[in-house]
Amino acid sequence: MNVTQEAGQPSEPSSVDHPTWTLERVYETFIDSVYRFVFRRVGNREDAEDLTAQVFFKALHSLEHQREEASIRAWLYQVARTVIADHWRQFYRLPAVSLEFLPRLRQPAPVPQEINTLATEEAARLLSLLPDNYRRVLSLRFLDHLSIKEAAAEMGTSEGNVKILQFRALRRAAELAKGGRP
């Protein structure tokens, strides 16, 4: 919290004289977008917060401050990708994990009403490509946030079956997403 604004502090960086970025400016400018970038890939708030913190701690120690905004952004996002990849490696060791597939889905498809609430078109399109029962189980779990028990009741099947269906639906979605890569 600043009691006084330092005099002589440029309010906007100029790309001409190699602006320096204060922690304040880097943080205020990029915290929201970096967090969203991470969150959309790890899918839960707590992990997203942990990983976002890692990105900014690395920035505090390693980021060269005399850069242009685009360069700072690129640096932060590259670090975020690395941090996310490390995160996934805790679950399964892979030489390289890259599932940036949702934004790369290409096939256009009509989006059914029930999944129109999805914020990202890519996710909605992905769901729309699934068979009905797969789309249904994922919608109930991830959009309506029903428990396995509730989803089982809704679908008129057993809890064990919902778990199996959920797994297969996610697998199919992953295949579709990978197939949608350029």
Added chain:
Amino acid sequence: MMDQFERLNDLVEGMVAQRRLKRLRLSSTDELEALQVAAALNASQPNADDPSPEFVAALHLRLLEEQAAPALRRTFGLVSRRNLFGSMAASVIASLLAGIGLDRWVLPKPAEPPRQRRWPAPLVGDDGQWVPVGMVSTMPPGTVQRFTAGAIGGHILNEDGQFRAVSASCTCMGCILTWNAEGDEFVCPCHGATFDRAGAMVDESPLYPGVQLRRLPQIRVQVEEDAVMVWTTGPIEQPPPPPLPPLV
């Protein structure tokens, strides 16, 4: 042994609840990809991806602590980084630094080699200066008046003709304290802790029961003719700002 359907569902449960995922070991890339799709779907609802204000504020503070750590280590010479971060003292000191306007990334000047940083000096060292913040004639005994001088924000008090000043930054997170004349106390607007005129904590924050906050740092004061001056540092506005009207 847990089968892949159970295992994935276990992870999905955590994800839907927005909790950290259990670090379960998956058995195939198929499972991992299914988990990643689940993550993308779970993140795809409107407004789900905004960071919480609490998180944004807390991370900001942690970064300030990290930034201040080398200076603190140099000053106190005894705390390891790990101990430092574990301790309440770190938060308090960092918030003090933050509260007096030193919460900037102290950057290398273009002429300096990269990575070299200048770190905040102690509160106000020898390189301070006296700056007038009020007039004796407008501050009768009992007055408590907010001031900002250079990098320091504080309250100046006339205690039966004796002038004293304390920092206006709460020693919890650096929020600016307000003076409550009725209760004869400084109140933190962020977490509700209160401090007496001398800067000692009176009531702990209801949000952090049992946490004893440090005293508010004292600021040196001197009177020169009608001018009440404080010892401060940082860029001084010229001419100095006119004193604010008394709060009491």
